[in-house]
Amino acid sequence: MPRRASVRRQVRIPAPAEEVWALVGDPGRLAEWFPGVECCRLEEGGRRVTIASGLELFEEIVTLDPLQRRLQYRVVSGLMSEHLATLDVLDLGNGGSLALYSVDAVPATMALVLAGAGASGLEAVGRRYGGP
Template sequence: MASVIREVSIDAPAERCWALLGDFATGPQRFAPGYVIGSRLTEPGERLVTFATGDVVRERLIALDDQARRIVWAWTGDAIQPLHNNSSMQVFAHGPDRSRLVWIHDVLPDELVTGLASAMDGGLPIIKQTLEAHANQALDNEPCPT
């Protein structure tokens, strides 16, 4: 089984990143706008994700751990039908205002790893930018302490 592992530092608090990353239903469209153009539940624990490329992927929620800030899902069909697939995102706090996002994708057959790595490399800068902007926007909307 082949794996793609990507990590990125984010200038945003982990809890603000998790507010988007932990949203299974619409999170992909919210944290990767323009890269993902649609994300909706088709039934509890199942979503349909539409990418700007036109690819549509059906995914099943495997685990959602708010305390660990970790989400795991698997492709179940449509555009790409691997023999095995498992993806996870986890965000770790690095101080009060910084985070580290770890995105892992395991897949069979191994031949799919090149395309997945390319897709992840294309999406990760968008995710980073969106999470940082989301955190700054949220901070701007908070009332000033008195």
């Protein structure tokens, strides 16, 4: 298996990009959409996240760009020696949006797990707006 992996998942959401971004682009609202996040507390430079298995992670906010609707963050504690997550919300121009969630990670397996969790959270957001 490769040491590093880069995994991208995409979800169409039947809601305007601004509305989707207001939720998923707000670093403090992670627990409202990301599965298994029990607690999210903003701290200097990032956020401290507690997940359902009891793990606590500190996530450094790398990019928060509302014009591009891009959020990037890096988990700097836990199982991973490297991590970068990128969340983009693109306007599809028809009242809908496309959310892209990418994870680059070492070890590679964590990229799969994290991207899968993020995508399922975005799918749940889509269902709130009547998506599949």
